[in-house]
Amino acid sequence: MMRDTDNVELSAAWDVVPDVAAAQGRYETAVKLRREFPRGKTPAEALTAVRDDAIARFKATGKWSATFAKDAAKAHSDAVAWQAEADALFSLEAIAKRTAEDLRDALSGDVLTHLGGRLAEILDAAKRAGEALGDVTSAEQAIEAGADALDAWRRLTGLLTDFRNVREAQWSVLRSVAGEDERTRLRQWRGAGHGEVQGVRLDDIPPHIADVMRSQAYSIEYLVWLARSGSASVPKSYDDLEFSVTAASEPVAYDDAGPLVDLSPRVTIERERKPLNTRREPRPFID
Known part of the structure; x- marks a missing residue:
């Protein structure tokens, strides 16, 4: 098979x-x-x-x-x-x-590119449904909120299944083109929450959202958050994912020493030096 x-x-x-x-x-x-x-x-x-x-x-x-x-x-x-x-x-x-x-x-790059397009379609639909959902976060609340919210919840339920399939497909493709060591890193990165968003540091993500990224226990609340964030992506390759992981994990560097000082060698114009006048004029003789 x-x-x-x-x-x-x-x-x-x-x-x-x-x-x-x-x-x-x-x-x-x-x-x-x-x-x-x-x-x-x-x-x-x-x-x-x-x-x-x-x-x-x-x-x-x-x-x-x-x-x-x-x-x-x-x-x-x-x-x-x-x-x-x-x-x-x-x-x-x-x-x-x-x-x-x-x-x-x-041709995994072409496959991942298509999956990225599908992710964009799913999240675009999820964003529109999320607007109709408002602050509803459960099926019970959707029933109480009325027809519009309930219809949005149903749409999001179907979109959540599509989203899960896209993410599973993404990791399947990346594993298939990776070596043994790379597959180990893929498991570690996935467990740390990488491969979900790009251009965002994990430390800057709300804790309950970061927990979902690490566990892949996707929910409608997470799907709506991701759609609104505009930062979701499908890596185009293993190298693309590695770059994203590095960018999202490296600590931000701060300069505690104040303004940077240019310590590069300076070029100075050497002054022309004149020899000292050491000759003494003879004094006139006075008798």
Whole structure:
């Protein structure tokens, strides 16, 4: 089975990349061919069947089959041909699967870009629904608030499912193109709350929102906050995520020593020095 084919957002992202979609189609065709290939016998099974049939007839009639060798040769030949095609179809499925997955990885940037577009669509709709929701933060409050708030809550419930799928798809793609050490860092970054927003320091995010980022226990309240913040993003690559993590984690540097002083070498004009006049004029002689 292909990786993560149960995630509708990831499948849709793969489908919009032409080369990936074509490779996926070929894989599905290979699976269909392999499953529909009729059941047959291996060469050993075929020869055993011919032998058992000849023995059974001998027991019944006392006569040995005059066509045993011919029957055995044909059965074996047919079985060899069946076995060759069956093996080829199994290999075809495996190769088509590997090719499709390799293309997904090679074109992961296109897939992540599509997921970023989907995230923008989801959050744009969530922002509009959040405006109708007002200060409502639970289904019970939405029922009490009336039809508009209840309709907004229902829309946000569906959008929350889409949002979860986009985030899971994002991490699946990033893991697929990462090495073992990089996958370890991805788990650490995700657990620390990274990969949700860009251009915002985690220390500047409200604590209850940061808790959701770390746990991925997404809620409608979080979805609305994220939509209003305008800072949500899908990393375009592992390097893009790493840059975002560094920017969001490094402490802000302050200068406690006052204004910066330029300590670079200064170029000064050397003054022309005149030699001292050490010659003494003779005094006039007075008698």
